Amino acid sequence: MPPLVSRWRRLDPWLILFVGLGILFTLLFIIFPLIKVISLSIYSDGRFTLQPWRDIFALRNWWRPLWNTILLASIVGVTSTLTGFxxxxxxxxxxxxxxxxxxxxxxLPIITPPFLLGLAAILLFGRNGLVTAGVFGIRTSAIFGLPGLVLTQTLSEMPIAFLVIGGMLGSLDLTLEEASATMGATPRQSFRRVIWPLMRPGLANSFLLAFISSVADFGNPMVIGGDYSVLSTAIYLRITGLYDQPGAAVLAVTLLVPSLLAFYLQSQWVGKRSYVTVTGKSAGRPHQWNDRLISGVAAAVVILWAVTTVLFYGSIAVGSFANVWGVDFTPTFKHYLYIENVGMDPYINSLILAVVSAPLTAAMGLMMAYIFVRRSFPGRRLLEFGAMLSFAVPGTIIGVGYVLAFNQPPLVLTGTAAIIVISFIFRNMPVGIRSGVAALSQLDKSLEEASAVMGARLPTTLRRVVAPLIAPAIFSGLVFSFVRSITAISAVIFLISARWKLVTPAILAEINQGRFGVAAAYSTIVVVTMITAIMVAEWLSRRMGAELDLQA
Structure with a gap:
């Protein structure tokens, strides 16, 4: 009997089932939709062709959306990383x-739809903006385009940079700075020669995460992009406006290139860097070795960012009660009454599908994390890469891929709630996998071995031994999935139907129709819901003796 077969026969059949399901789901719901998108760009009527590429390249300024996307993502990567630091x-x-x-x-920007910042920017700095027209008497559209996108995406991505860099900054050994000061270095020299070099992996990681998120952003470019065309919106408009699916597939493949490159650098190059400063020796009590200039800049950044955030989200709350924004600020409930009259179905549908998908996402994340950490099998690294791939692929491409892949037999899902739930699960699963891997890596395998010796099968071991010990990580993944499902827009914009409308596309539709008051009312409801959900989740996590982690 071949050694490989013998080895697999000795394995728990449940483990073989888990691996098989992981491979099946990854191929079916992540790889297959991508293959459909790529094949549409090079195949027509069953024959290989490059005509869709020729048609796109024949367009005047065909390269402009790609250049705009990379330029915007690069700027946002720098601004959000520096601000977050x-x-x-x-x-x-x-x-x-x-x-x-x-x-x-x-x-706040993590738990709310990112394009709410675009709506707030219009309310504050648009032609009838509170700041531009109300304070300075200027009617301008300057906020539309690159300046507005840089502002809104920086506000949206900065929190992730703050979480990444803050965690790394908190783990630095303070004795290094004390040793630098003992050798006569000024606080500024210690910052430049000690702190800054040690923070490079965190800074690079933050930049790449912001770059990936900016490339994938669909909501803000739709709301405030103006004439500044990026690939995510160009794909959407080519499908909905020109009904050119092959052309959209060409743009989608083009968008995949910078996304996957940044993902590879983030997961491989940055992930393999080692800057160890925690050695197990006591670091002593924290001591403030701060340069006045650097501290002053940091304080100014925090205050400016806080004022801007309060102003942006405050404008949405005020706008939901203003009769006509920029003209008549008389308090009114007409926008909320309008939502009540047309129906709360988009909001209720979003809640239902988020509640359904969250535990499924957490379960999938735990299953995949377990087989990645606890078992070695042929193709494990390839499966892990495929499972994490949905993090790097922009939601616009996922949405197009799902429409192409599941719009014909044998698996027809378009127009159903199932396709939306599946998109939520596999878009958010990488965070559950990462949380599960981190938690499982801290558990001794002997606990599971003892359970197996006592006759427990793998599902029983996972339910009674593993799951209780990593419950905080599972809970964080569940909450993250719920939040991201409520606030998702880029993929679901292609998947919604007359029966299954969602709240984020509904808000986007109100903005596009110029009903800013209704959009602000919808947004306020979502923000209040998310804040309430996070407060409840934080209370529950404290009861479990853990800290809620919503880092993407």
Whole structure:
């Protein structure tokens, strides 16, 4: 008997089932839709052709969306990383007052739809903006385009950079700075020669995460992009406006290139760097070795960011009660009454599908994490890469791929709730996998071995031994999936139907029709829902003795 077959026969059949399901789901719901998108760009009527590519290249300025996408993502990567670093520096290394309040504000863009910032930018800086027209008497459209996108995406991506860099900054050994000071270095020299070099992996990671998210962003370019065309919106408009699916597939393949390159660098190049500073030796009590200039800049960044965030989200709340924004600010409930009259179905549908998909996402994440950490089998790394691939692929491409893949027999899912739930599960599964891997890596295998010796099968071991010990990680993944399902837009914009409308496309439709008051009312409902959900989740996580982690 071949050694490989013998080895597999000795394995738990449940483990073989889990691996088989992992391979099946990854191929069916991640790889297969991507293959459909790629094949549409090079195949027509069963024959190989490059005509869709020739048609796109024949367009005037065909390269403009690609260049705009990379330029925007690069700028946002730099601005959000630097802002996040200064924010993290103030929270970790300075005696800054009201740190809890500022950290709470940093969570807002993570738990709300990103394009709400685009709506707020219009309310504040548009032609009837509160700041531009109301304060300065200027009617301008300057906020539309690259300036508005950089502003809104920086506000949206900065919290992730803050979480990544803050965690790394908090783990640095303070004795290194003390040793630098003992050798006569000034606080600024210690910052430049000690802190900054050690933070390079975190800075690079933050930049790449912001770059990936900016490339994939669909909502803000649709709301505030104006004439600044990027690939995500160009794909959507080519399908819905020109009904050119092959052309959209060409643009989707083009969008895949920078996304996958950044994902590879983030997961491989940055992930393999080692800058060890925690050695097990006591670091002593924290001591503030801060340069006044750097501390002043960090404090200014925190205050400016907090004021901007309050102003942006405050404008949405006020706008939901204003009669006509920019003209008549008389308080009214007409926007909420309008939502009640047309129906709350999009909001209710979003809640239902998010509640359904969240535990399934957590379960899938746990299953995949377990087979990645606990078992070695042929093709494990390839399966892990495929499972994590949905993090890098922009939602626009996922949405197009799902429409192409599941719009014909044998698996017809378009127009159903199932395709939306599946998209939620596999878009959010990488975070559950990462949380599960981190938690499982801290558990001793002997606990599972003892369970197996006592006759328990793998499902029983997972349910009674593993799951209780990593419950905080599972819970964080569940909450993250719920939040991201409610706030998703880029993929579901292609998957919604007359029966299954969702709240984020409904908000986007109101913005596009110029009903900013209704959009603000919808947005306020979503924000209040998310804040309430996070408060409840935080209370539950404390009862479990853990810390809620919503880092993407």
């Amino acid at each position: 200064m924010f993290a520096y103030a929270m970790r290394r300075m005696a800054f007052p009201f740190k809890g309040f500022f950290r709470g504000l940093a969570l």
